[in-house]
Amino acid sequence: MNRCRFILNTNFLFYQAAWRGSLCPDNKTALFPEFTPFFREKGHSKWQNIRHQKAANDLQKSRTFNMLILQIKRAILDGGSNNPEHNSALANVVASCKRANMPASTIQSALQGSKDKPLTSAWFEMKGPKGSILYISAMSHHVPILKQTIKSLVKGQNGPTKCIFISSPVEFTERMAKGVFEHKGIIVAEPPPDVKNIEEISMDHAIEIGAEEVDPIEDTNLLEFVTAASSLYKARMALEEKKYVIKEAELVYIPRVIAELDDEEAKLLQALQDEIEKLPEIVQIFRNF
Numbered sequence: 001m002n003r004c005r006f007i008l009n010t011n012f013l014f015y016q017a018a019w020r021g022s023l024c025p026d027n028k029t030a031l032f033p034e035f036t037p038f039f040r041e042k043g044h045s046k047w048q049n050i051r052h053q054k055a056a057n058d059l060q061k062s063r064t065f066n067m068l069i070l071q072i073k074r075a076i077l078d079g080g081s082n083n084p085e086h087n088s089a090l091a092n093v094v095a096s097c098k099r100a101n102m103p104a105s106t107i108q109s110a111l112q113g114s115k116d117k118p119l120t121s122a123w124f125e126m127k128g129p130k131g132s133i134l135y136i137s138a139m140s141h142h143v144p145i146l147k148q149t150i151k152s153l154v155k156g157q158n159g160p161t162k163c164i165f166i167s168s169p170v171e172f173t174e175r176m177a178k179g180v181f182e183h184k185g186i187i188v189a190e191p192p193p194d195v196k197n198i199e200e201i202s203m204d205h206a207i208e209i210g211a212e213e214v215d216p217i218e219d220t221n222l223l224e225f226v227t228a229a230s231s232l233y234k235a236r237m238a239l240e241e242k243k244y245v246i247k248e249a250e251l252v253y254i255p256r257v258i259a260e261l262d263d264e265e266a267k268l269l270q271a272l273q274d275e276i277e278k279l280p281e282i283v284q285i286f287r288n289f
Contacts, residue, residue, distance in 0.1 A: 185232030
């Protein structure tokens, strides 16, 4: 089952840049950056290693919390209520916040703050080579400024993406994503330990909870349930009642068509996605490559 979706990476390595020989037109800047693992040598301060690792973990936690807070605000805007009991999409996000160990005070502040500082929901579509699409979800007080910031990244005016799209132009587009992606709910769950024939039982459970399909995740004991977007929270609660341990539950856009990119094109688009994800207004990015 071909499927692409944005996944937070919680594993950090320290990297050093290894530049290849291709240059930008100024003959000074490397055209294609690539990264190779960099490990601290023995004898270096153990505290320094711990401190750097803690800083990386703290940064990832901060980004995760920021993304979840934006998802709360989007769920409130779309559902019309900041009460999880009356807004199933919001209830699902709040459950994800708790699973990520977000403090209750932070969750409550996000729920109440949506009234005081309303954000505008925005979606951006970016078209790359061979029909590739980046579908970007954002929440911002200043959507035109955010769009201009993303444009500057594409043009190579900021960050390590400078000059990388000379031969593979990327541009904003409209009304393409709806034909490329379909809105679904994804639940990743660990089955109850006492279940023996998991493949057969999980199919029965998928039918009972109204899921469209269920598949094992390779090299793990986890299952992935696909639901209609409107049924995600109901299906999640039904699985919890059956003693599944929910690892992830989110609304995603799954590509109907996968763009076949070569390694260089994929690397270029990944570099752009990495830069866009650093913007604090970005909620999620979906792609079809």
